[in-house]
Amino acid sequence: LFIGNSLIDMYAKCGYLAGAHAVFQGLSVRDVVSWTSLIVGYSDCGQFKEAVDCYDQMPCVGYSPNTVTLMCTLKACGNIEAPDKGLQVHREIVLKGFENDNHIANTLMDMYFKCGLIASAEVVFDKLPVQDLISLNILLAGHLEKCSGKEVLACFQHMQHNGFAADLASSVCAVKACTKSGDISTGKEVHAYILKSGFDQDLPVANSLIDMYGKFGLLVEAEDVFDSLPIRS
């Protein structure tokens, strides 16, 4: 069974969904991991609807989704902006007493943000068992959609004051917030922070900086970042 499950995972990670599905079908014995691996496979390949369909089928054949399954399903719900299904998963999480799992709670919050249900996301945030760096990054990314760049930047600064060191993901959000609000001076401050933290060679971070400088018309700065990259996409 472990071998079969690993094969599903391997094929799915290679984008060979037909193979993953064939292995799944061919298994004489399956477990929750088999199902979850398939769900993750669909999800990672952008087939979110199929991922959710898998989740729906599980109970019909006697399998009960665990925390990992539910989290992966929530992720799919967020990506297709299916709040109804997301809410259904949320209810199952509550029913099973999984709400205090931090990974689950973080993913739940992210799902609500992605579905545009900001108020629900904030309720989840306030009830988080632990507010970790990932929770804060999800909050930053979520606010980026609906709020002004200024509010996102306030968030970014607030987390640093509370002893969280912004990581790559937080930095990207902060840069995007500056781009959105046209805030050149804060953008340069964030850039300084990125250099100080040694994040400047990271592709997503650098790309967000190039985009920001490009949109500000600061083509020289944009080119400097571009030229400093050892690898480009």
Next chain:
RNA sequence: UAGUUACUACAU
């Protein structure tokens, strides 16, 4: 053996 957040242009 499976699991959570972030990146560009163009287009929408």
